[in-house]
Amino acid sequence: MNFRNIGILATLIVGLGSCSVIKKNADEQNSDNALSVVTGKKWQLIEINGQAVADQINGKMPYLLLEEKSYSASGGCNGIGGDLTLSKNGRIKFAQGMSTMMACPDMSIEQALSKNLIAADNYTVKDGILSLNKAKMAPLAKFKLIQDNKQELSGNWELDYISGPRIAFDGLYPNRKPTMAFDAASGKVSGNSSCNNYNMTFKTNGNTINFGPIMSTKMACEGNGEATFFSTLEKVNTYSVSENTLTFIMGDIAIMRFKRK
Numbered sequence: 001m002n003f004r005n006i007g008i009l010a011t012l013i014v015g016l017g018s019c020s021v022i023k024k025n026a027d028e029q030n031s032d033n034a035l036s037v038v039t040g041k042k043w044q045l046i047e048i049n050g051q052a053v054a055d056q057i058n059g060k061m062p063y064l065l066l067e068e069k070s071y072s073a074s075g076g077c078n079g080i081g082g083d084l085t086l087s088k089n090g091r092i093k094f095a096q097g098m099s100t101m102m103a104c105p106d107m108s109i110e111q112a113l114s115k116n117l118i119a120a121d122n123y124t125v126k127d128g129i130l131s132l133n134k135a136k137m138a139p140l141a142k143f144k145l146i147q148d149n150k151q152e153l154s155g156n157w158e159l160d161y162i163s164g165p166r167i168a169f170d171g172l173y174p175n176r177k178p179t180m181a182f183d184a185a186s187g188k189v190s191g192n193s194s195c196n197n198y199n200m201t202f203k204t205n206g207n208t209i210n211f212g213p214i215m216s217t218k219m220a221c222e223g224n225g226e227a228t229f230f231s232t233l234e235k236v237n238t239y240s241v242s243e244n245t246l247t248f249i250m251g252d253i254a255i256m257r258f259k260r261k
Contacts, residue, residue: 035086038123039066040206040238042152043130043143045075048112050138058104062113064130064143065207065240071097072240073117075110078102079242080117092123092132100243116140150184150204152241157181157258164255165228178229180258193229195221209239209248232256 045053045062053062057076064073071094072081082097094117104110120132120140131139159178161169179191182202189211190199196219201212214230232255236248248256 035068035088037125038130039068039086040208041066042146042207044146045109045113045141046129046144047139047142048109048116049140053109057109058106060243062109063146064117071117072242073113074242075107075113077104077107077110080110080114090122090124092120094118094120113141150182150187153182153202153204153239153246154184155182156261157246158261159229159256160259161257162228162232162255163253164232165224167224172223172225172228174223178225179261193221193226195219195226198230204239207238207240209236211236 043064043066044055045064047053055061060074060076062074062076065071066084066086068086069084070081071084072079074080078100080097080099083095085091085093085095096118099114116132119134121135122133124131124133128145130143130145132141132143133139157180159173159180162172165172173194176192176194178194181190183189187201187203188199189202190197192198193216196217198214198216200214203210211233214233216230233248235250235255237251238249240247240249244260246258246260247254248258
């Protein structure tokens with residue numbers, strides 16, 4: 001083989017290697033995008049074992065919320081949650097986790113959902129519908145994407161936990177606890193910081209949340225309660241709503257918790 005042929009062969013090998021790298025990078029990017037389609041979003045349960053599910057079970061919407069490594073769900077009664085393993089090839093594994101222990105009139109959807117989550121080993125998404133499957137059998141459960149999560153925030157909330165301060169919660173707020181009132185239609189929040197009245201805007205995308213600048217009255221306040229409330233609120237980037245509890249999260253750490261009033 002002469003030097004010219006060796007050169008051509010080397011060029012072909014390099015070219016093939018480059019194509020392989022490009023394809024691998026493209027596959028990884030596409031896989032990452034596929035994961036982002038299902039995570040950080042709330043999905044409403046619409047079908048279980050081939051049977052349609054009502055919008056409300058025991059007066060509550062049955063749902064599934066997938067994060068990168070965890071999940072939370074409800075079949076219309078108790079809150080369900082645990083560890084989650086999502087693979088880039090459409091594989092999924094739900095680990096049995098914690099659950100509240102309430103008794104409700106209709107437990108059938110919750111029981112079926114809990115069982116099917118553990119049984120599922122793969123998922124598909126098509127036309128805004130998430131299907132959880134086992135092997136290639138009929139879907140175990142189907143969910144539709146909830147496009148706007150603002151509505152679940154609507155209403156009045158009162159703070160009952162905040163992280164960070166060394167002072168006990170009751171010592172931080174001896175007379176009045178901070179409140180928040182969300183207006184989903186206007187995208188505005190108002191409330192009381194335990195001292196001053198305040199308002200701001202908010203935006204959501206899936207379970208992420210961003211607050212606009214805080215505007216408040218200027219009454220002098222005793223203690224550090226208001227300052228702690230405002231400074232902690234600025235750190236929030238995600239949230240979750242379960243039953244009548246609203247939790248604000250920074251990264252993967254719960255830093256504020258509210259109860260519906």
